[in-house]
Amino acid sequence: MNKTLPTVQVLSLADQVACELREDIIGGRLLPGMALIEAELTSRYNASRNTVREALHQLGREGLTSYVRNKGVMVRRIGLAEVRDLFLVRRTLEIQAILGSKPLREYQSDSMLGAIEAAELARDREDWQAFGTHSLRFHQHIVGLLRSPLLDAFFTNIAAQMRLVFAVAPDEENFQRPWLERDCEIHDLLAAGRRHEAAEAMTRYLDDSEHALLDLLSHPARG
Incomplete structure (x- = not known):
């Protein structure tokens, strides 16, 4: 009996280059x-x-990225309206991922804990740029609970844009440090099967993160 083999998507070279550049943005190596x-x-x-x-x-x-006359292509700076839109997307995906999730499988918990542990190591090294990247990885794993490769790919772009927003913080330690404890709380609630409490914790997290970033963009001299 003939069996249909799964389709393997092969990225073009242009897609590979775009992927590398996107990861450099998420990693904080390319800044606005x-x-x-x-x-x-x-x-x-x-x-x-x-x-x-x-x-x-x-x-x-x-x-x-954006094209700037007489300068060429540059990594974009994200504005206030775009930040609000990013958080609209994040609430839609991350909270739905939590509310619709089943009990965490071991590999899902391990992925989240891996991101948390990497953030802890970055904190101990006072590498706040890496800390922010690992925090975003944690939230990518949250969206991964939806088990949708299309949404995973879409959220990678959201993570990259969020990384560009983080760059506006003049004091990365002061901005980044508080979020680790809250990532841990969300993981622990999910691991305990307390989805609604985890969703409430995520809602508070996103509300506070949005307000902090909008304040930084509106009053850049405060840092």
């Missing part, structure tokens, strides 16, 4: 306002200029 120079990228990725341009156009469509 940084120039993305074609010649440097073609050398780094051993790719043609057309391939690099296609990758940059893709990131532009995702809201991660």
Whole structure:
């Protein structure tokens, strides 16, 4: 009997370059306002200029880069309206993921705990840039509870845009430090099967995070 083999998606070189650049944004290695120079990228990725341009156009469509006249393509700065929209998306996905989740499987709990432990190590090293990245990884695992590859891919872009917003904090330690305890609380509530309490904790988390970031954007000199 013939069996249909699963389709394996092969990324184009442009997709691979875009993926690498997106991960550099999530990792805090590419910050708002940084120039993305074609010649440097073609050398780094051993790719043609057309391939690099296609990758940059893709990131532009995702809201991660923008073209600035006389300067070229740059990593985008995220504004107030976009921050509000990002948190609308985060509430929709993360809270639904929690409320619709089944009891945590071991691998799901391990993934969340891995992100928390990595954040703890970053905190101990006072590497607040890495700390913010690992916190975002935790929230990617929350969305992963929906078990949708399409939503996982979509939320990767949301995480990248959030990382660009974090860059507005002049004192990363002061901004990032409080969230670790709250990530732990959300994981522990999920692990205990207390979904509604976990959803309430996530709602408070997102409300407070949004207010803090909007305040930073509205009053940048406060840091």
